[in-house]
Amino acid sequence: xxxxxxxxxxxxxxxxxxxxxxxxxxxxxxxxxxxxxxxxxxxxxxxxxxxxxxxxxxxxxxxxxxxxxxxxxxxxxxxxxxxxxxxxxxxxxxxxxxxxxxxxxxxxxxxxxxxxxxxxxxxxxxxxxxxxxxxxxxxxxxxxxxxxxxxxxxxxxxxxxxxxxxxxxxxxxxxxxxxxxxxxxxxxxxxxxxxxxxxxxxxxxxxxxxxxxxxxxxxxxxxxxxxxxxxxxxxxxxxxxxxxxxxx
Numbered sequence: 001x002x003x004x005x006x007x008x009x010x011x012x013x014x015x016x017x018x019x020x021x022x023x024x025x026x027x028x029x030x031x032x033x034x035x036x037x038x039x040x041x042x043x044x045x046x047x048x049x050x051x052x053x054x055x056x057x058x059x060x061x062x063x064x065x066x067x068x069x070x071x072x073x074x075x076x077x078x079x080x081x082x083x084x085x086x087x088x089x090x091x092x093x094x095x096x097x098x099x100x101x102x103x104x105x106x107x108x109x110x111x112x113x114x115x116x117x118x119x120x121x122x123x124x125x126x127x128x129x130x131x132x133x134x135x136x137x138x139x140x141x142x143x144x145x146x147x148x149x150x151x152x153x154x155x156x157x158x159x160x161x162x163x164x165x166x167x168x169x170x171x172x173x174x175x176x177x178x179x180x181x182x183x184x185x186x187x188x189x190x191x192x193x194x195x196x197x198x199x200x201x202x203x204x205x206x207x208x209x210x211x212x213x214x215x216x217x218x219x220x221x222x223x224x225x226x227x228x229x230x231x232x233x234x235x236x237x238x239x240x241x242x243x244x245x246x247x248x
Contacts (some may be wrong), residue, residue, distance in 0.1 A: 001140045006057045007245065008038040010048060010071070011064035016210075022238055045070040052093075060245035061091040062238075068131055078169045079244075090241040101117045101244045104135035107237025108207075112139065115228055116203060125150055128179035131206055133152075136176055139220055145174065150191075159194040166199035169197040175220075177206045178216050181213035190215035198223035209234055 009019045023037035023122050045067050051208045052058065063071050068087040072078070075088060079101040083089050088100035101106045112221045124140055124147040126133050133149070149158035159167075168174070198204070202225035210233040217227040 003057055005035045006038065006055055007035060007060045007062075008040050008051075008058065009062040009064060010040045010042055010051065010067055012043045012066065014039045014041045014064070014155045018234065019062065019064075019238065022235070023242075024239070026238075026242075037155075042067075045074075048074055059093050061093070062239070063089045065131070072100060074098060081105050081138070083231050084127065085138050087131055087134050090126065091235070092245050092247075098245075101241075102135055103237040103240035104132075105138055106240045107233040107235075108135055109139045109142075110236050111228070111232040112205065113143075115205075119173075121145055121174045121203065123172045124174035124176060125169070126142075127175065127177045127181075129155075130178065133178040134212075136178055136207075144217050146198075148172070164192075165194060169194050169202075170199065170246070173201055173203060175202065175204045177204075177208065177214075177216050180208065182206065182211075183208045185195055185209045186204055187211055188215060190219060193219075195223055198225045200224035200226075202226065203228070206230060208235065220234045 007023065009017055017039060020039050027035055034243050042048060042051065068089050071088050071179050075091060075098045077099045082100045082102040084100045085105060087102060090101040090103045092099045111177050122145060124145050126136055126147050127150050129151045137147055150161060150164050151158040152160065154160040154163055177191055179191065181191055198220050202220065204217060204220035204225045204227045206216050207230040209229045211231060217229065221227050
């Protein structure tokens with residue numbers, strides 16, 4: 001094969017990544033023979049320059065922790081969604097121009113809406129205020145769902161878990177965990193909620209996908225709540241990345 005189109009993932013560390021296996025299997029399944037997918041484990045974003053220089057056939061990158069914001073200084077243009085979120089997880093490389101996108105927004109939105117199944121949800125709790133929450137709150141804003149940030153310590157934009165104990169969780173039918181609590185190997189950890197206030201009217205979405213059922217999901221399900229992990233979001237954002245890379 002001469003000069004295959006190259007795609008890849010930058011981040012550090014990448015031992016947890018599902019991207020290489022996902023895209024390699026996608027290429028095999030769909031008969032895409034002119035493309036490869038590689039992992040570029042770079043502790044420092046400055047090493048991205050070397051990645052570009054050493055891989056002249058690079059057509060697209062996925063970006064993961066800790067580079068989703070720092071990578072923006074290497075991008076020439078931004079999709080409006082990525083600009084608004086202030087983070088890029090997909091870069092399209094065309095000639096000497098690099099365009100930044102955020103496929104997490106689409107992955108979350110397109111996995112959330114069918115799951116809610118036209119149920120009217122007007123209030124949400126967003127657990128965590130880190131980078132993963134940025135795309136989530138943009139989707140909630142666009143869906144006109146009011147949200148309250150919950151973090152370990154209260155701030156101008158968030159309440160603390162201690163303050164949440166004094167609120168009735170019944171008033172928040174949608175609860176989204178954007179923290180790594182419960183992620184393997186720390187499967188016994190979970191957000192500190194009044195789980196006994198959850199009901200069958202609650203939708204509890206965990207962005208964690210490994211394990212398949214987190215402690216947060218299990219505790220919510222015991223109260224009759226509907227639960228969902230982050231695997232569908234992950235698949236949908238990967239497909240959206242492919243769409244961005246191959247857009248005319």
